Amino acid sequence: MAKKTFVVGAFSDEAVLFPAVKKVRTAGYKIHDVYTPFPVHGLDHALGMRETSLHTAGFIYGITGTTTALSCISWIFTKDWPLNIGGKPHFALPAWVPITFELTVLFAAVGMVLTFCYLCQLAPFVKKHTFHIRATDDLFIMAIECTDKTNTDELQAFLSSTGATEVNLQHAEAGWWYGRYDQEQQLITEPKATVA
Amino acid sequence: MASIRAQFEIPGKMKTWSIALIAIGILAFIIGLVTKATHGEHGKVEFIGTLMYNSIFFTLVCNASMFFICATTLAMGGWQIAFRRVPEAISTVVPWFGGITWLILFYVVVIDHNHHIYHWLDEKAVDGDNILRGKKGFLNPTFYLVWTTLAIGLWILLGRRMRKLSSQADEKAMDAEEGQRYIWKNTVSAALFIVWFALTVGSTIPWLWQMSIDAHWYSTMYSWYTFASSFVSGMSLVALFVIYLKNKGYLEFTTQEHLHDIGKFMFAFSIFWTYLWFSQYMLIWYANIPEETVYFQHRVLGPYKGIFFLNLIINFVCPILILMKRGAKRNYTLITFMAVLIIFGHWVDFYQMVMGSLSKEHVTLGWLDFGIAAFFVGMIIMIVGKSLASKPLVAKYHPYLKESIIHHT
Numbered sequence: 382m383a384k385k386t387f388v389v390g391a392f393s394d395e396a397v398l399f400p401a402v403k404k405v406r407t408a409g410y411k412i413h414d415v416y417t418p419f420p421v422h423g424l425d426h427a428l429g430m431r432e433t434s435l436h437t438a439g440f441i442y443g444i445t446g447t448t449t450a451l452s453c454i455s456w457i458f459t460k461d462w463p464l465n466i467g468g469k470p471h472f473a474l475p476a477w478v479p480i481t482f483e484l485t486v487l488f489a490a491v492g493m494v495l496t497f498c499y500l501c502q503l504a505p506f507v508k509k510h511t512f513h514i515r516a517t518d519d520l521f522i523m524a525i526e527c528t529d530k531t532n533t534d535e536l537q538a539f540l541s542s543t544g545a546t547e548v549n550l551q552h553a554e555a556g557w558w559y560g561r562y563d564q565e566q567q568l569i570t571e572p573k574a575t576v577a
Numbered sequence: 578m579a580s581i582r583a584q585f586e587i588p589g590k591m592k593t594w595s596i597a598l599i600a601i602g603i604l605a606f607i608i609g610l611v612t613k614a615t616h617g618e619h620g621k622v623e624f625i626g627t628l629m630y631n632s633i634f635f636t637l638v639c640n641a642s643m644f645f646i647c648a649t650t651l652a653m654g655g656w657q658i659a660f661r662r663v664p665e666a667i668s669t670v671v672p673w674f675g676g677i678t679w680l681i682l683f684y685v686v687v688i689d690h691n692h693h694i695y696h697w698l699d700e701k702a703v704d705g706d707n708i709l710r711g712k713k714g715f716l717n718p719t720f721y722l723v724w725t726t727l728a729i730g731l732w733i734l735l736g737r738r739m740r741k742l743s744s745q746a747d748e749k750a751m752d753a754e755e756g757q758r759y760i761w762k763n764t765v766s767a768a769l770f771i772v773w774f775a776l777t778v779g780s781t782i783p784w785l786w787q788m789s790i791d792a793h794w795y796s797t798m799y800s801w802y803t804f805a806s807s808f809v810s811g812m813s814l815v816a817l818f819v820i821y822l823k824n825k826g827y828l829e830f831t832t833q834e835h836l837h838d839i840g841k842f843m844f845a846f847s848i849f850w851t852y853l854w855f856s857q858y859m860l861i862w863y864a865n866i867p868e869e870t871v872y873f874q875h876r877v878l879g880p881y882k883g884i885f886f887l888n889l890i891i892n893f894v895c896p897i898l899i900l901m902k903r904g905a906k907r908n909y910t911l912i913t914f915m916a917v918l919i920i921f922g923h924w925v926d927f928y929q930m931v932m933g934s935l936s937k938e939h940v941t942l943g944w945l946d947f948g949i950a951a952f953f954v955g956m957i958i959m960i961v962g963k964s965l966a967s968k969p970l971v972a973k974y975h976p977y978l979k980e981s982i983i984h985h986t
Contacts, residue, residue: 422985440901467865475859 390545401543416516446488508560583969595959602952630931636674641811643668647767655980659830666964675729696792746972756976798857809846813916840906847896891922
């Protein structure tokens with residue numbers, strides 16, 4: 382991935398954040414992401430993000446689980462190794478329903494967790510740039526992606542005018558890389574130049 | 578606040594429809610009385626059975642809306658306040674339908690002493706039968722009547738208590754302390770109703786009213802199965818009235834977000850119903866004990882086969898496939914369609930639960946069933962319409978109203 386320039390603003394309140402997001406988007410800037418200490422209802426909508434397709438993936442995983450269970454059990458009990466269990470027919474559908482249900486849930490659950498991790502780029506040793514350490518504590522952090530043509534000074538002033546309590550310029554990796562948080566303390570301890 | 582349309586006025590069309598439906602129902606009742614009830618024991622059983630399952634079904638469906646109010650109150654829910662007057666209005670039908678059900682059951686048990694419907698009313702048969710003798714303490718006319726009267730009576734009384742409390746939120750603004758006290762009073766009343774609901778609908782009443790038709794048979798799933806059936810239909814009924822009022826321009830505070838949550842209830846309890854349906858069926862199928870399989874024999878292998886499996890398609894396959902998507906639960910047209918389908922499906926479910934045992938040889942579903950159902954539907958439309966018009970549609974001083982207005986899923 383490439384290094385990019387970001388203008389980062391910190392907001393102390395949701396009530397300030399929402400109008401700011403709207404203003405920044407109307408002004409035509411591209412918001413890289415907004416980091417919040419807790420899930421904020423409606424923020425994804427305000428940012429104009431599309432609906433996640435995680436549930437569609439979940440449905441497909443579930444159906445795969447159902448098919449796997451039914452085809453596997455019916456093959457085993459009718460073709461491969463038919464057994465007489467309590468005089469029941471070999472094709473004993475009611476008895477298979479619990480297993481089918483469980484396999485559906487298992488496939489859907491495991492598949493969705495892995496897909497979620499993939500979509501969020503979460504994995505051991507995957508490292509991403511932290512724009513502001515207090516994003517996990519009490520501040521709402523908005524990162525705006527800059528291009529070559531962006532006037533960063535103007536943008537910083539603009540961000541301050543929307544209510545950001547702290548604004549700075551960061552040159553950071555936009556994607557992820559391999560690394561470990563416990564061995565790279567720099568990002569967390571080193572204070573950043575603040576322009577406000 | 579002042580600009581919202583809080584007062585419902587009954588449109589002429591609603592009145593005409595309800596009266597027409599009631600008239601159809603009464604006509605069907607009279608024709609049934611002449612052509613069926615007086616033509617031998619079989620016709621009589623069919624006639625009374627039809628009255629029984631219809632009145633029981635619609636009573637439980639309307640009572641389910643009071644259960645919804647109490648359950649959400651106990652859960653400290655705030656989202657339902659915007660449309661809470663709708664289930665409240667539906668629950669005002671309970672005194673009427675409860676009365677009708679009580680009359681029919683009183684007729685069966687005391688006046689007619691009809692052992693073709695309740696085999697355990699035949700004392701000679703009970704004495705010569707080990708299983709029935711063992712159940713005698715529970716299945717006897719005295720207990721049946723006392724418990725039925727108590728059940729219906731307390732549903733009515735406790736329901737009225739909840740509705741009275743709700744009216745207090747129309748009168749004056751409450752400060753924080755008054756609001757807290759008000760919520761606490763609501764919680765206590767709701768808890769009383771829920772406890773009584775668990776002792777009746779959640780356990781004994783379906784055993785007495787419906788399951789004891791197959792006097793020898795028993796299933797521990799039966800009551801919850803009945804409850805799930807009536808609750809999912811109750812939620813569908815609430816959805817229908819909410820959508821109706823939205824279409825007429827009322828209930829400004831109720832939005833897609835609320836509809837989404839009602840849709841979730843419809844979806845979730847359809848799955849819950851299926852879970853019970855399957856658990857009941859599979860255990861009996863697996864154990865294969867004659868005393869238990871007797872219930873399913875004519876349903877799965879006999880003439881009720883079609884209805885029995887159609888039931889599963891309407892009440893399980895349709896809801897799970899159609900209501901699964903988020904968009905579907907937020908779509909007014911689709912929810913209307915599904916609500917009608919679910920109510921119809923569970924009405925058919927009640928039909929096969931009662932008539933499947935009373936008329937084992939042939940399926941009786943016909944004009945009489947739809948006629949009697951029309952009577953109850955007409956009554957619901959008329960009484961709910963009147964109740965909606967008798968109060969503001971929004972409890973404007975309810976402490977949780979704001980929470981409901983900004984509700985967001």
